[in-house]
Amino acid sequence: MKIFRKKTILAGMLVLGVMLATGCTALQKPAPQNPPGVQVPETTAPSQEPMPTDPAEVNNMVTKLTDTAARVPGVNRSTVVIAGTTAYVGVDEKAGLEKGETERIKRDVSNEVKKAEP
Secondary structure (H helix, E strand, O other): OHHHHHHHHHHHHHHHHHHHHHOOOOOOOOOOOOOOOOOOOOOOOOOOOOOOOOHHHHHHHHHHHHHHHHOOOOEEEEEEEEEOOEEEEEEEEOOOOOHHHHHHHHHHHHHHHHHHOO
């Protein structure tokens, strides 16, 4: 019985040692590599004027963008929220539009807002 206990304790210590030695390393994903011969194009941000900090100027910009989006055919009304240098535009479309019309409105609103305030 004593030999069995010693072997069991020894085996347990061996398993615990192996688990501690190998189980504590973090797995890391390899860095993505570009396939040979493929060049990644460099993107440059368009030059932008600094955003206005005066609340009245920001409000004027929001009003201008809201009116611009609302003039697109198929839009009942629109709402604009500015966060940093991004304008989020929400539109209320006229009822009964098909999916193709919805996509056209989305594209037209985006283009018109970008023209009004790049």
